[in-house]
Amino acid sequence: MQNFNKKDYQEYAMRKVPKPTYLKNAILAFLVGGGFCTIAQFIYNFLSSRGFNDEISSMGTSIFMIFLGSLLTGLGVYDKIGKVGGAGAAVPITGFANSIVAPAMEFKREGFIFGVAAKMFIIAGPVLVYGIGSSVIVGILTILFKG
Amino acid sequence: MPLKKIGNQTIKLLNPPSIISHYSIVGPKEGDGPLKDYFDLILEDDLWGEESFEKAERKIQEQAVRAAVDGAQLSLQDIDFLLAGDLLNQIVASGYAARELAIPFFGLYGACSTMTESLSLGAMLVEGGFADRVVCATSSHFSSAERQFRFPLEYGAQRSFSAQWTVTGAGATVLSSYGSGPYITYITPGRIIDPGITDAANMGASMAPAAIDTLVNHFQDTGFQPSDYDLIISGDLGIVGKSIVIDLMKEKGYDISKNYTDCGVEIFNPNTQDTHAGGSGCGCSAVVFNGYILKEMKKGRFKRVLFMATGALHSTTINQQGESIPSIAHAVTIDINNEQVM
Numbered sequence: 001m002q003n004f005n006k007k008d009y010q011e012y013a014m015r016k017v018p019k020p021t022y023l024k025n026a027i028l029a030f031l032v033g034g035g036f037c038t039i040a041q042f043i044y045n046f047l048s049s050r051g052f053n054d055e056i057s058s059m060g061t062s063i064f065m066i067f068l069g070s071l072l073t074g075l076g077v078y079d080k081i082g083k084v085g086g087a088g089a090a091v092p093i094t095g096f097a098n099s100i101v102a103p104a105m106e107f108k109r110e111g112f113i114f115g116v117a118a119k120m121f122i123i124a125g126p127v128l129v130y131g132i133g134s135s136v137i138v139g140i141l142t143i144l145f146k147g
Numbered sequence: 148m149p150l151k152k153i154g155n156q157t158i159k160l161l162n163p164p165s166i167i168s169h170y171s172i173v174g175p176k177e178g179d180g181p182l183k184d185y186f187d188l189i190l191e192d193d194l195w196g197e198e199s200f201e202k203a204e205r206k207i208q209e210q211a212v213r214a215a216v217d218g219a220q221l222s223l224q225d226i227d228f229l230l231a232g233d234l235l236n237q238i239v240a241s242g243y244a245a246r247e248l249a250i251p252f253f254g255l256y257g258a259c260s261t262m263t264e265s266l267s268l269g270a271m272l273v274e275g276g277f278a279d280r281v282v283c284a285t286s287s288h289f290s291s292a293e294r295q296f297r298f299p300l301e302y303g304a305q306r307s308f309s310a311q312w313t314v315t316g317a318g319a320t321v322l323s324s325y326g327s328g329p330y331i332t333y334i335t336p337g338r339i340i341d342p343g344i345t346d347a348a349n350m351g352a353s354m355a356p357a358a359i360d361t362l363v364n365h366f367q368d369t370g371f372q373p374s375d376y377d378l379i380i381s382g383d384l385g386i387v388g389k390s391i392v393i394d395l396m397k398e399k400g401y402d403i404s405k406n407y408t409d410c411g412v413e414i415f416n417p418n419t420q421d422t423h424a425g426g427s428g429c430g431c432s433a434v435v436f437n438g439y440i441l442k443e444m445k446k447g448r449f450k451r452v453l454f455m456a457t458g459a460l461h462s463t464t465i466n467q468q469g470e471s472i473p474s475i476a477h478a479v480t481i482d483i484n485n486e487q488v489m
Contacts (some may be wrong), residue, residue, distance in 0.1 A: 082303015
């Protein structure tokens with residue numbers, strides 16, 4: 001077994017793994033992601049109908065959706081939605097809330113400083129770093145070339 | 148010249164130690180699986196009254212050892228050595244269980260191969276005359292493994308089809324220089340084999356070549372054929388790894404398709420339990436061995452079993468640094484009869 005060709009073996013082993021169900025995943029992601037967006041649209045329309053302007057309504061919608069994602073995580077439901085919905089559950093803002101609340105809950109036993117606070121961003125951290133980082137770069141480029 | 152080593156890497160125990168007692172504890176999910184009737188204790192709650200999953204795992208391992216020793220009508224003072232390990236960093240489940248048990252303790256890390264690593268070393272201690280009675284134990288816990296190796300429990304991630312489900316459970320085996328069997332007669336410790344796979348969600352494919360290497364060496368060293376065994380069972384290769392082992396063993400001239408299976412394949416029902424490629428973890432082979440295999444041996448269904456736990460010796464840190472997964476498999480022959488006496 002020592003001198004076998006690793007590359008051949010890896011290709012052979014890949015064929016042993018069942019293929020991901022891409023079409024089913026895509027349909028479920030569309031339905032779950034679309035479901036979250038539809039809920040958000042209802043909230044937005046409700047806030048608009050109460051006379052709030054676009055900015056306030058958008059902000060209120062985001063706040064509600066973050067609350068919903070956090071609540072469903074706390075109730076132990078969001079991991080099940082995520083399993084079915086895949087990217088449809090991960091991409092909306094509810095998924096972002098899940099990625100922060102889940103580690104916060106998980107690491108509570110290690111205390112509020114080294115547990116909750118330190119571990120809260122282990123999943124969302126990269127999104128924040130590169131999200132905020134790229135927005136700063138785009139901002140600088142805008143000032144340089146538009147101004 | 149070693150007196151008891153035969154061939155490349157196999158040990159023949161001239162005065163085979165006997166398994167005088169064994170015990171298995173599993174979590175609720177394992178207790179719902181196809182082997183549920185074989186386990187000694189099925190927990191209703193995988194925290195088992197503890198504050199954290201790590202503490203629960205420690206308790207599960209400690210209780211498995213206590214119950215196994217009780218089952219042999221011995222007290223903890225009668226045990227010379229405890230050999231145990233687990234998956235947690237610094238094998239804390241074992242170390243903290245040993246703190247309560249107060250038996251001289253060897254901590255082992257063989258990842259999921261720990262059950263046969265501890266049986267191998269324990270058998271050698273007893274056979275070599277260094278101990279009369281030893282306990283070999285190991286444990287794993289789904290929730291403590293998830294948070295160490297993967298994601299927080301409530302995080303909504305999808306698992307790949309090659310991913311396996313860490314078994315919550317612990318098994319303990321008491322070996323003695325006296326007893327009426329089953330006996331440990333041969334030991335084939337494995338070499339590290341690394342096929343270069345970096346995907347930690349495909350352990351079966353990573354570990355299969357190590358299992359094949361140990362099997363081939365075992366057959367060459369002992370002169371046995373697969374048909375000399377009623378059962379050849381690996382630890383946690385899962386559905387993917389099992390299929391690879393059967394295929395590649397055939398290429399090497401050994402047909403094991405009839406009497407070979409894997410603990411990870413047997414412990415869960417993949418259709419109803421959503422476990423993808425099967426069970427994994429130290430506890431997987433430990434509870435299947437101390438539950439299913441030994442109980443079926445005593446019933447007379449299996450007379451000679453080759454039990455081979457498999458381990459992936461990586462960590463998340465070195466895996467993130469781009470290293471592949473080095474794997475190992477240790478095999479022990481369990482005989483209902485002591486052939487030296489016969």
